[in-house]
Structures are given as structure tokens and as C-alpha cells.
Amino acid sequence: MREENIVKTIAILMLLLSGTAFADESQIVLKDAPGKHVVVNNCGVCHSTDYIQMNSVFMERKGWEATVNKMIKVMGAPISSDDAAIIIDYLSKNYGK
């Protein structure tokens, strides 16, 4: 069970290095693509980014646009319009239908 050992190693690494409330979510791996750090830095303030993975793959660009706009207008996320455009682009290209 080589893979299990790898998982254990990751888990131990996380325990040693993090010790924070976010220990578990550090295992979330979003797709590497342009805009990823903007997504993590903005969306990750209020919620873990597995919300993105969980809500895939079924939203078209319009759906992700509505979601990001809801986060800004309703939930009060202080996301600049430049960042919002990057986030919507990343989500539609990597987690969109």
C-alpha cells in the first residue's frame, strides 16, 4: 500500500507544519491554471475552496458569474472587479460545464 504511506506522510507533514484550524483543508488541490492564486486568496478568506470542487461540474460561465457576484453583492466579499473577472474566468475554464 505505497499510496497509503504517501498519504500518511502528507498527514504527518501537515500536522508538523500547520497546527492550525486549516490543517484539513490544506489537502485541497485546486487545478493549476492561471488565476488560481487569486481564487485561493479571495474565496479562501471565508470558506474552504472545496466548495468549488463540490459545485462542479455543472455550472456554465453564467452560473459561476452569478455565484461570484452573489459573494460580492450579498455576502460582502471585498473582491475587486479585476479579481472578480479573473476568478470567474478560472472557475468557468476549470470547473465549468
Place this chain on the structure above:
Amino acid sequence: MVSRRSFLKGAAGSLALASGGALVSKLAQADSNVFMGPTSLASGTLEYSILDALPGKRPLIKRSFRPQNYETPLAYLTELDGIFTPNDAFFVRWHLANIHEIAAKDWTLKIGGDSVDKPFELTLDQLQNDFEQVEVIAVCQCSGNRRGLSDPHVAGVQWGYGAMGNAKWKGVRVRDILNKAGVKKDALEMAFQSPDSRILDKTPDFIKSIPMWKAMDENTIIAYEMNGDPLSHWNGAPARLVVPGWTATYWMKQLTSITLIPQPLKGFWMEKAYRIPLGKFPETDRFISQETPDGTSTPITEMVVNSLITNLHGGEHFKHGKPVEVKGLAWDSGRGIQTVEVSTDEGKTWLAAELGKDHGNYSWRLWSFNFMPKGKGKHSIMAKATNRVGSTQTFSLIWNPAGYHNNVIQKIDIEVA
């Protein structure tokens, strides 16, 4: 700052690449026989849900890490005394991530508002000693339970079947507390909240209300125990609201403030969220004071009549000539379950299942059915509950934007060889 998190993401990323991606979640699933949800869940939901244990909980189905949204695997739903969901397996649902821990000795409940004569404050000790202590067995079901099965899918926490549980709740009737405070004639709604758990000031605080008639119902209580133990932190310690029959959005965890008000409560969580299209679910209670003259929606209130097959998930193989036992649950908003019927011929004919012990109208009811498949091959099993006022489940989804009230009759396929 070169954060340790980006280092870990890098490390995990390269390992994931080495082994074909999505390393952690797939392994976690492969390690276990736990049913993570039906195949009708979104692909990303299935791929990234893992079993994960919160402090004090056993491993549950993690839908999101922060805020914590964890679903109960079907196998645990009735594990305690064959009818209750164990506290360490009870589903976890939070809206906002800045969650406080409140020690029992520090907890107080404020009762006030314009429609109260004598505002006062309660400690847990006073709650447990100054009022009649009562118990109610009731299903606590997230409004969004089964949202993940919506077709087409809708955004939100992608719950499968397990955002619900059945427990014996112990506490004090809300009406006893309100009567001590003195309810003014103009009281329209009871608003309530917990300590502010927002990350950002601009996020709407989670504050809810119920109509006075529901607040004064003898079954509506402030509970500090579930299944004989103090509430767990994740399920609302030190005390929470229990609103039997109504969906869990009104079962405020960590209840610290109650206000009686003469006008409808405003705010996102009442006016925009947790609403259903007006007229699509005509059999559930109306929360009239939260409707507007030209509005097209109304707050979600009661649970709709529903059932769940708990021992089969689909795809199981059985030996020809042997009976197949089908087991499940049925519940509604408190009218009580009248019958559960099972069909093994695609819904053409229905036979009554045997109902288990009646634990009260707000509890779920166990049922079982022995099916003798005629012939080898694929067989389908459907189950349908009907309550005492004749409400039953639907054959097709009554789609709504938030994915509420999914009581579509399940159809599970098995193989007989």
C-alpha cells in the same frame, strides 16, 4: 510570506501528479465501504467528498471543510437503539466559519424585544432547574438535504441523503420561557440568533425567525441534551432551538438571544434565503408574515413526507431464490406516517411494508419489506410513504432554485443471479 500552506499545496500537488491526481480523496473513498452518495450527485461532489472526522465525531462524509458541512453515512442513521442517530455521527452544518466555542458555565440566553413585557436573562443552570424539563423525539433535517440530487444541479452544499438525523431532545418549552417574560398582544414573530460567526462585517449575520404560533407550540423547545448527552459543539452546545416538523434552518445552534417582535424580521436569511416558490408545495405550513403582496416565494417551513431505503444503494447482487430484505425510514412534518408501500414492478403495483414501532409523530418510522424476486436479472425497488393526511411522495422532482423538498420516490436497482 512563503506560507507553509503553499508549500503543502505544492507537495500535495506533485504527489497527486505522480499518482494520477486527486490523490487524497480517492484513497479515502477506496479505503472504505461507506456509501458516499448516489451517482446522481455531481461528478466533483463525488470526487472530492472524503471521510473525515471532526473533533469528537467519527469520520463522516465531508462536503466542505470550512465552514464545516459533514453528512451522516446511511449506515449510522439509526444505529443508536435502532432508531436514533448517534451524537458522534449526527450531521454537521454551519453557514459561517468563525464559529465560537461556548462553555456551559458562560452561556446565557437573553429574552427580550419590543413584544415582551419583562426581558430577562437565563443561565444554563436556571434553564435546567427553573422550568419543566421535557423531551421530544424529532427528525432534524437540513432544508437542503438531497440538494445534490437536483436535476439540473443547483449551487450550494451538495448534500446526498444524510443531512438529517433523529434524536431524543431534552430541554424546556419555548412557551414556558416566553410566558415568564410576558408575551405582548402584538407579538408577530420570534427572532433568534447565536454569537456572530461572520468572517466579514458585510456578510449578513445568521438571524432567523418563526411565527409566534410555532414558537408557542408545545413541541418547540430549547434543548441542551440530545440522546441523553449534552449537545456536542458541532450540533449547537450549550443549547439550541428544536422546532419539530420544520426544517433545520430554524433549529438555531448555540442559541443566545430570543426577541419577540411586532413586525416581520428582515434580512438576507429570511427575505432571500431558505425560500420556496409560492404554490409549488401547497401542503406545507405558510409563514404568512414573511410573504409580500406581490411576492413569488415563501419561507420553507415543514418537511415534506419522505422515505429512504437505508440498506440498499443500488448494484447489489443477490442469489436467486432467496428473499431480499428492504429496510428504510419514513418521516414527515408531524402528521405521522400512515403507510409505506414498496413496488418491484416499476410502480405498477404497490404492497404495504411493515412499519416499526411508533416513537411519536416527529420521529422517523422504521419499515421493512421482504421481496422475493421472480427470475434472474435486474430488479428495481421503489418505496413510497404516505402520511395521515394523505400527502405522499412525488414521482418526479418539483425543481426549485435552492434544491429544497426533494421527496422523489427512490428507485434502486439490484441484480439477481
